[in-house]
Amino acid sequence: MRKRQLAAAVTLAMAAVTVAITTSAGAAQTERISIAANPTADLPGPDASAQIVNGTKTTVKEHPFIIAGMRVGGGGPQGQSCTASVVGKRKIITAAHCMIDAVGDKSYIYGDDDLNTPGDETFRTKLASFKTHPNYSGNGGWKTGYDVAVVTTADDLPVPEAQWAKVAGSGDTALTAPGKSALSLGYGKTSSSGGSGELRKTTLPINDPSGCNVFDIKVNGDLMVCSGFNDGRTANCSGDSGGPLIVDGVIVGVSSWGSSKCDRYSIFGRLTNAMGDWARGEIGGTTPPGDGTFSVALSPATGKVDAGKYLSTSVTTKAGDQGAEKLDLSASGLPTGATATFQPASVNSGDVAKLTLQTAATTPSGTYKVTVTAKGTSGSKAAEYTLTVGDGGQPPTGSLKVTVAPNAATVGPGGYANATVTITGGTGAVKLTGTGGLSGPMFSPATTSNGTSRMTVAGPYQRGTHKVTITATDSTGKTGSAEYTITVR
Known part of the structure; x- marks a missing residue:
């Protein structure tokens, strides 16, 4: 430069x-x-x-x-x-x-x-x-x-x-x-x-x-x-x-x-x-932050369970160049009513622990990303487990379901807000478009194959409550939509 x-x-x-x-x-x-x-x-x-x-x-x-x-x-x-x-x-x-x-x-x-x-x-x-x-x-x-x-x-x-x-x-x-x-x-x-x-x-x-x-x-x-x-x-x-x-x-x-x-x-x-x-x-x-010299993985890394039931996976670790170190294990991203139990709760890098995920009868159907984190003296590392409860909350075959979280925000005139757009169902890659806000929402990525995208939307300069419409279109032309509310204070 x-x-x-x-x-x-x-x-x-x-x-x-x-x-x-x-x-x-x-x-x-x-x-x-x-x-x-x-x-x-x-x-x-x-x-x-x-x-x-x-x-x-x-x-x-x-x-x-x-x-x-x-x-x-x-x-x-x-x-x-x-x-x-x-x-x-x-x-x-x-x-x-x-x-x-x-x-x-x-x-x-x-x-x-x-x-x-x-x-x-x-x-x-x-x-x-x-x-x-x-x-x-x-x-x-x-x-x-x-x-x-x-x-x-x-x-x-x-x-x-x-x-x-x-x-x-x-x-x-x-x-x-x-x-x-x-x-x-x-x-x-x-x-x-x-x-x-x-x-x-x-x-x-x-x-x-x-x-x-x-x-x-x-x-x-x-x-x-x-x-x-x-x-x-x-x-x-x-x-x-x-x-x-x-x-x-x-x-x-x-x-x-x-x-x-x-x-x-x-x-x-x-x-x-x-x-x-x-x-x-x-x-x-x-x-x-973050760069533990060890490694951590889950085997298997996915699982499906009915509400009220449990399933288990193995947390495998490997020591880094600095040798073995004590790792404290924790889990985040659990669905409502679910608990995570590690046996044991701490391991030396190179050892294996058992993770049991117990759901409640009231745990909603859906697919959840559970993050397992191992923390040691050299830093921390994380691995992801995909947990499906019940039918995974999937819409009928061939249809598209669009959700936005959060589904509302309050900003100043011209201010920016961010939300996560999740698409379930449909066929192939899904393209996202939208209207509303200052100049329409922006999506990253605009075409998604993994079902999620980051939305950024700017509030108009006029005070009040404004609607933003998000539309998803799959490779066969099927569409689904959701609304997002942005309030300009």
Whole structure:
């Protein structure tokens, strides 16, 4: 990717002070000094956001934890302003200045490689809350450090736990040793005046911070990671703020600031210290999420039972490279009235447990996805069991049944809501279409063969209650429909 050149805020440009730097050799040589700016799309107009400079295009499929930060008034496509990483079910890590310095209502778009073509995303959610590091000093605090924040989203993020990004902590200092090679990702500009909105990546070397003081503010190596080059060959730029710096599969920094012309070093908020420990605590654990070194599976992975009866399956585990570890077993997604019993409730990786699923006489007919989770010291892993109760709740042969859950939402004018559409019955692949809302609902995928799709719908700008109609059409032309209610407050 082109090096993302950080767009300087107007106030920063006016306040910048030029100072001289003496080389480490002690010569009276004066080096060019760059005005520092944070890489957030904080200037109005089409040139306000940016992408990685001299990088290459990449995809969310390749990096499934990456997510785009949007805000009202953001300078990038659709208001893109920052980049972030999914680290939990509703948790995102980004830069503190993306939350404090960049004003405007914020939301996040997932699944889109190019924000210049609206409607490609698979998911959109609003910000529910956020926490910046307690030592972040407020507006402009990126100049002195602690530029990290943990965001809680309004909706569950469509990223499996195994694909959540891992966050470094104080025990990972070796990952930011000078000479390490790091990956940077973001939706920012391709130059200080270039376009933005495409997901790009670039490789940056990690440098000794003492050699990176070529700006009008100090690079504090205790709180910042200096990466990249001093000649502008590749760098972060406006719109890349909050994006990850990754070494050996672990986020070691979040994009914080750099040259206003995106032509020198890129500076990241350091996570291989107490800042990373703080972020991991806010995310919900002191260890990186999800990547247990062991494996877990179910045999068989499907079963059918009448209401009031039970059935069993085997939970098989296998130790990873770190050897055997104790695994605690649990189950979620059970239908009403059903219980799960593990014998035993904890095993050593490599052992087998018996899982018994007991339904009640009142358990509704239907097909359910039961998730079995094993948690150990190295993380957690999950396996899925398909449980069919009674006739599975299937409609008559050949007909289509469409359900939406939830079937209603309340949003602000133009606000987004999400729901899951489930189709049962029919023949072959089923195509989803719809009417209502601001411009009709979007489905991901629009054609489904497994019976489920994610629906995103925007509320009209007129207040009141509006109906959205979802229509499913199978390969033989049979149709089914359902209604969804969206209320604009």
